[in-house]
Amino acid sequence: MRLHVADHPLVAHKLSVLRDAKTPSPTFRQLVDELVTLLAYEATRDVRTHEVEVVTPVATTTGVKLADPNPIVVPILRAGLGMLEGMTRLVPTAEVGFLGLQRDEETLEAITYANRLPDDLTGRQCFLLDPMLATGNTLVASIDYLLQRGARDVTAVCLIAAPEGLKVVEEFVGDRADVQIVVAAVDERLNEKAYIVPGLGDAGDRLYGIV
Numbered sequence: 001m002r003l004h005v006a007d008h009p010l011v012a013h014k015l016s017v018l019r020d021a022k023t024p025s026p027t028f029r030q031l032v033d034e035l036v037t038l039l040a041y042e043a044t045r046d047v048r049t050h051e052v053e054v055v056t057p058v059a060t061t062t063g064v065k066l067a068d069p070n071p072i073v074v075p076i077l078r079a080g081l082g083m084l085e086g087m088t089r090l091v092p093t094a095e096v097g098f099l100g101l102q103r104d105e106e107t108l109e110a111i112t113y114a115n116r117l118p119d120d121l122t123g124r125q126c127f128l129l130d131p132m133l134a135t136g137n138t139l140v141a142s143i144d145y146l147l148q149r150g151a152r153d154v155t156a157v158c159l160i161a162a163p164e165g166l167k168v169v170e171e172f173v174g175d176r177a178d179v180q181i182v183v184a185a186v187d188e189r190l191n192e193k194a195y196i197v198p199g200l201g202d203a204g205d206r207l208y209g210i211v
């Protein structure tokens with residue numbers, strides 16, 4: 001598993017405002033969107049392309065276009081939905097699948113309530129979106145769904161990860177697939193309720209309210 005921590009003052013600035021408990025929901029949503037665009041730039045560094053001929057008003061040159069099959073982007077509901085538009089703005093030809101998982105706050109198990117993925121992901125570049133990687137249980141379950149469908153090239157774009165969760169994901173992945181995690185920050189630890197410290201609280205609640 002490869003880990004990429006985005007090291008950029010704009011990322012650090014936006015993340016600091018996002019963490020602030022006083023930041024209201026509309027600003028929070030806007031910042032998540034802006035952060036994803038910055039992270040997506042890093043996450044798509046290895047996106048597959050092929051050469052094309054381009055005729056400019058001056059000359060003919062060689063350019064590149066995204067190769068087929070298109071990448072697939074999968075937001076993990078709810079909170080991952082707040083990252084979808086920022087990602088598809090950068091990769092508009094991507095297909096979009098959906099996973100809905102909710103962490104049981106007692107057992108910390110990830111419970112799946114929605115799964116709408118293509119049956120065959122062989123040879124596809126897959127991008128999972130979820131702002132928080134805490135225990136890692138949600139990301140492990142999500143990566144597993146992709147691997148079961150034949151995917152071997154998976155990038156997870158997260159805003160904040162806990163070291164404990166990164167270890168869990170790394171142990172699960174082993175050498176089964178090429179998995180990259182792109183994050184804005186790796187925080188200190190999990191607290192007794194498995195919330196990321198210092199983190200930003202419950203990302204889904206801060207995006208969409210408490211349900």
Ligand SMILES: O=P(O)(O)OC[C@H]1O[C@H](OP(=O)(O)OP(=O)(O)O)[C@H](O)[C@@H]1O
Binds near residue numbers: 078102103135203204
């Ligand atoms: O690494 P883990 O310990 O599994 O926790 C991380 C998960 O928790 C949050 O979702 P949550 O279950 O709160 O669902 P929500 O997006 O609907 O709020 C977050 O968006 C991740 O999906």
Ligand SMILES: O=c1cc[nH]c(=O)[nH]1
Binds near residue numbers: 201203
């Ligand atoms: O800190 C955390 C942990 C899990 N889910 C969140 O939204 N935040």
Ligand SMILES: [Mg+2]
Binds near residue numbers: 079202203204205
């Ligand atoms: Mg939540």
